[in-house]
Amino acid sequence: MGLPFSTRNDALTEQLSPFVVTTRDNRGALDPEPFGLPTRWFIDPTRRDSGAFLDLLQRLDALTFGPEGMPMDKWVFYDCAELPGFIYGFALPAEELSQAERDLFGCGAGYTGPVPFSMYVAIPMFESGAWFGHNLASLNATFPHRQLGGLGSVTKAIALKAFGVQTFFGATQWLSKALFIHTKFGPLDITTAYTPAHSIPETLTYGFTVTDVSLRSACGDPTVSLERPDPTVHLDGADSEAMMKIQADIEGGGAYQMVGAPSFQGGRSIHRLARRAD
Ligand SMILES: CC(C)(COP(=O)(O)OP(=O)(O)OC[C@H]1O[C@@H](n2cnc3c(N)ncnc32)[C@H](O)[C@@H]1OP(=O)(O)O)[C@@H](O)C(=O)NCCC(=O)NCCS
Incomplete structure (x- = not known):
């Protein structure tokens, strides 16, 4: 199911499905169907069984921000994103990845959950409705064979809708x-x-x-x-x-x-x- 309006990136929402990382307490503040697009996976960072997916998120960060010289430590994800706010992104079920793609992620044979291809991280600010964009990552350039052009843009846009952002700041x-x-x-x-x-x-x-x-x-x-x-x-x-x-x-x-x-x-x-x- 895609967006209720046509875009030149519609193929992305047909291929990939949204996930959100957030606590049970914060989940009520999230729009689970931004622009009518249902969230397929909810990952609660306070649960042990979320560990494998959160490792893959850190791998996504390393694959994208690593070459930029600004990879994030795991505690930064937890302290600055997963507890105070949300992480929104697009993923594929592990069984839909090629062996080469799984190897790049270091995704073990036994893992059958979602594998993140993009993520947007934002932190709520003191002023109501104001958020600070903290991290945007997309594997478009890493997986050119998948033709994921537009993924970074669509991920940020739908995430802002899901988080209910009214005033946005970024650096x-x-x-x-x-x-x-x-x-x-x-x-x-x-x-x-x-x-x-x-x-x-x-x-x-x-x-x-x-x-x-x-x-x-x-x-x-x-x-x-x-x-x-x-x-x-x-x-x-x-x-x-x-x-x-x-x-x-x-x-x-x-x-x-x-x-x-x-x-x-x-x-x-x-x-x-x-x-x-x-
Ligand atoms: C930056 C990043 C998120 C982009 O992801 P992406 O999925 O390729 O992004 P999109 O395809 O949505 O958009 C990229 C846009 O930049 C444009 N672009 C990129 N390089 C360009 C160039 N040299 N000249 C003109 N346009 C360029 C693309 O054409 C595209 O615009 P379009 O959709 O109008 O064609 C991704 O490369 C990444 O994760 N990088 C490492 C981490 C990072 O720098 N994050 C941002 C921190 S603020």
Whole structure:
């Protein structure tokens, strides 16, 4: 069963099924059928029999974030996601994986549960309805033979619907390819442009108000088009000095939006920003 609107990624929800990791107590706060898409597997992190699946989630993280140099320890999953919030993603039953795919996951012959192909992790913030996006992973690039293009975008969009997110915040690196996904949700308000508090200071903090239209746009609904301001500033994704200047302006009261996806020009990643009039 797919989404109630057509998208260019419908093949994904036909091939893969959703899972959610959450405690029994938090489960009531979740929409188990976001956009009418039923959740097939619920995994309770406080149960011993969830251990094998949670190991596979960590393996998914290692396969995707490992090469980026930011793999998560297991306690980070537990403390920052599974107990306070949710993990949402798409999976396949183990018996539908090839031997090579099972080997990559280190999935033992006796395991018959779901194997995660994507996940979205968000943490509830103090303000009601506000969430911080903590982790997005997709095996699209790892399993090209499965043609999973769009999986990262669809996973984040449906997860935000399932979690009931109203105001979204996230942090990512200016050179991250994930910005192609994040900008599908509409213009992004920039809170920090240069972030010494992060392990990688060339990180931006961004946010947007979540609407069904922004989620449908990210899912690939061709009937949706979002309004975006014209860019007034162009930022090279490798130019730390320029990031620091924008950060100083923000700290002085300036307001910036990222208006759309970056573009690649001569091997450089160029971001289109709009500085809002004072
Ligand atoms: C980043 C990640 C989640 C992407 O997953 P994915 O399933 O490939 O993502 P999607 O297919 O939904 O979207 C990727 C988009 O980027 C676009 N893209 C990627 N590289 C691009 C490039 N060099 N130029 C133009 N577009 C590019 C793709 O075309 C696609 O957009 P489209 O759907 O409009 O065609 C995945 O590669 C991953 O897990 N990476 C490691 C962890 C990570 O960096 N997570 C994000 C942290 S914020």
